[in-house]
Amino acid sequence: MAKIPNYRLPFEAPIVEMEARLVELEERYTSARTGEESAANEIAEQVRRLRRELIGLIRTVYANLSPWESIRVARCDARPQTRDYLTLLCDQFIELHGDRAVGDDQAIVTGLAHVGERKVMLIGHQKGKTLAERQAANFGCAHPEGYRKAMLKMRLAEKLKLPIVCLIDTPGAYPGIGAEERGQALVIAENLREMSQINTPIVCVVIGEGGSGGALGIGIGDRVAMLEHAWYSVISPEGCATILWKGAEHAPRAAEALRMTSREVLKMGIIDDVVSEPLGGAHRDHREAGSNLKSYILRALNDIERQPREELLDRRYARFRKIGVFTEGD
Amino acid sequence: MAQKRPGSASTWQEHSESKRVPEGVWMRCDGCQATLYRKEVERNLSVCPQCQHHFSINAWERISQILDQDTFEEWDANMRPGDPLSFNDRRPYPDRIKAEQERTGLKEAAVTGQGFIKGMRVVLGVTDSGFIMGSMGSVVGEKLTRALERATEQLLPVVIISGSGGGARMHEGIFSLMQMAKVSAAIARHSKAGCLFTSVLTHPTMGGVAASFASLGDVILAEPKALIGFAGPKVIQQTVRVQLPEGFQTSEFLLEHGFIDRIVQRSELRSTLAELLDYASA
Numbered sequence: 001m002a003k004i005p006n007y008r009l010p011f012e013a014p015i016v017e018m019e020a021r022l023v024e025l026e027e028r029y030t031s032a033r034t035g036e037e038s039a040a041n042e043i044a045e046q047v048r049r050l051r052r053e054l055i056g057l058i059r060t061v062y063a064n065l066s067p068w069e070s071i072r073v074a075r076c077d078a079r080p081q082t083r084d085y086l087t088l089l090c091d092q093f094i095e096l097h098g099d100r101a102v103g104d105d106q107a108i109v110t111g112l113a114h115v116g117e118r119k120v121m122l123i124g125h126q127k128g129k130t131l132a133e134r135q136a137a138n139f140g141c142a143h144p145e146g147y148r149k150a151m152l153k154m155r156l157a158e159k160l161k162l163p164i165v166c167l168i169d170t171p172g173a174y175p176g177i178g179a180e181e182r183g184q185a186l187v188i189a190e191n192l193r194e195m196s197q198i199n200t201p202i203v204c205v206v207i208g209e210g211g212s213g214g215a216l217g218i219g220i221g222d223r224v225a226m227l228e229h230a231w232y233s234v235i236s237p238e239g240c241a242t243i244l245w246k247g248a249e250h251a252p253r254a255a256e257a258l259r260m261t262s263r264e265v266l267k268m269g270i271i272d273d274v275v276s277e278p279l280g281g282a283h284r285d286h287r288e289a290g291s292n293l294k295s296y297i298l299r300a301l302n303d304i305e306r307q308p309r310e311e312l313l314d315r316r317y318a319r320f321r322k323i324g325v326f327t328e329g330d
Numbered sequence: 331m332a333q334k335r336p337g338s339a340s341t342w343q344e345h346s347e348s349k350r351v352p353e354g355v356w357m358r359c360d361g362c363q364a365t366l367y368r369k370e371v372e373r374n375l376s377v378c379p380q381c382q383h384h385f386s387i388n389a390w391e392r393i394s395q396i397l398d399q400d401t402f403e404e405w406d407a408n409m410r411p412g413d414p415l416s417f418n419d420r421r422p423y424p425d426r427i428k429a430e431q432e433r434t435g436l437k438e439a440a441v442t443g444q445g446f447i448k449g450m451r452v453v454l455g456v457t458d459s460g461f462i463m464g465s466m467g468s469v470v471g472e473k474l475t476r477a478l479e480r481a482t483e484q485l486l487p488v489v490i491i492s493g494s495g496g497g498a499r500m501h502e503g504i505f506s507l508m509q510m511a512k513v514s515a516a517i518a519r520h521s522k523a524g525c526l527f528t529s530v531l532t533h534p535t536m537g538g539v540a541a542s543f544a545s546l547g548d549v550i551l552a553e554p555k556a557l558i559g560f561a562g563p564k565v566i567q568q569t570v571r572v573q574l575p576e577g578f579q580t581s582e583f584l585l586e587h588g589f590i591d592r593i594v595q596r597s598e599l600r601s602t603l604a605e606l607l608d609y610a611s612a
Contacts (some may be wrong), residue, residue: 175560189540325502
């Protein structure tokens with residue numbers, strides 16, 4: 001029997017229900033095939049109709065997601081993470097560990113990779129799938145050693161004249177005693193400063209969660225994009241809700257107020273592109289999500305290289321320099 | 331700041347607030363609870379004469395304490411924030427800005443410009459922890475970036491004195507986050523030009539301000555017992571669920587862990603800056 005995946009997204013309830021009906025109908029068709037032909041044909045027609053309906057339903061549900069629902073998609077357990085994309089995008093990946101100072105943070109994965117015809121340095125947050133992985137990676141919340149590791153590998157990429165690809169997927173940098181003792185604020189600040197000067201093309205894509213400074217710490221690039229259902233914000237919706245409305249249960253309201261969906265962030269001119277996801281979200285079709293991301297990265301790198309090489313850092317500076325909304329004069 | 335379990339959730343509000351010298355002839359010190367003559371505290375640069383508790387001071391008071399008298403030339407004085415998100419938390423953001431402007435007499439949380447310290451020209455930026463908790467939105471980011479760019483063009487040293495319990499200002503959403511990138515890139519250029527950037531951390535310096543320009547000084551100074559860190563103590567406590575160590579995230583803690591160069595009493599700040607600037611003008 002076909003297994004129906006349930007992604008436990010509340011707004012997918014009608015989809016899950018229809019999928020169950022479809023499976024039931026398909027089973028009836030299988031058993032009817034041995035019986036009378038006209039009855040089997042009728043069921044076959046119903047199956048086809050329901051399949052079309054299902055696609056229509058998924059399209060409708062996903063076209064009308066609220067910001068909060070979109071965030072639920074970004075956080076969905078089944079959504080592909082950096083290590084999934086490594087398999088999906090890369091023909092080769094040589095993982096490089098460690099920050100040469102404190103340890104090897106599992107929340108940030110770094111290594112040399114082949115993406116299509118390209119050799120790149122790939123850097124990405126990893127949240128983990130199993131409980132053990134999640135705990136080892138602190139749910140994708142990196143410590144200072146993670147940001148330091150990322151910077152070290154970026155320096156290597158610069159030396160080897162390899163472009164850098166950063167996949168961002170973190171609720172935020174880890175808030176803990178050790179993280180503070182080892183300079184969480186400093187390492188993020190240093191990455192912002194250094195990434196503005198790393199003299200090799202950088203493409204950043206928020207693949208899931210773009211949580212504040214923890215995301216920005218590997219987020220300075222010549223092209224910055226988001227997957228369709230990713231979010232990117234100065235603060236998590238829960239954090240904002242706790243501060244402003246005294247309770248994390250107001251997170252849906254905060255998600256709206258912060259304008260953190262890919263569409264909003266693109267409209268505000270903060271990112272360059274939105275990478276579309278398969279129908280019904282990346283979690284429904286890892287392969288297609290991977291192939292969309294791969295073609296975006298290759299296209300972005302080609303675009304960057306069409307610009308005069310000596311202007312790279314000036315253009316990167318100007319890209320961030322222009323961001324801000326204010327008025328002057330009396 | 332009193333030594334009252336800095337980690338406990340109940341003290342976080344008091345902690346991240348910047349306590350000013352209160353009105354009235356007499357006042358109580360937050361540090362030692364002594365009753366003090368207000369004028370005497372003010373004469374002492376808003377530091378308690380008995381326990382050395384450093385009260386928060388506003389941007390203009392700071393500038394007058396640091397610079398040679400009447401040498402400050404303010405830049406971008408009329409820059410005001412927009413409302414890119416049409417943000418509304420209990421009140422619309424433009425109303426909040428207006429109320430803060432009236433309350434503080436400032437247009438925004440940062441004042442920038444140039445002046446002299448013991449005869450040496452310097453570009454100065456001050457963030458005022460009293461204006462929406464000293465948080466950085468587009469105006470703070472733009473003012474500091476312009477100040478750094480002008481300093482780079484003219485090969486001038488920069489001093490930024492930070493006070494920010496708010497970090498990146500959430501009312502301007504991702505625009506605030508991007509100011510961290512913008513200012514940090516300007517610091518990189520200033521540094522490449524061979525200029526000195528001195529960062530002075532005051533109570534409190536947190537979040538996106540700590541995770542950008544405040545931590546990027548070639549030399550980093552801090553006032554005593556300031557709260558300095560990335561995540562707020564309350565958030566950390568909720569995450570790790572253990573008692574935070576005594577003195578966690580204070581200036582003294584950062585000095586011990588190697589993240590700042592010196593702790594400087596307010597009375598020594600001007601002369602320390604002057605001594606440092608002297609090395610940069612060789």
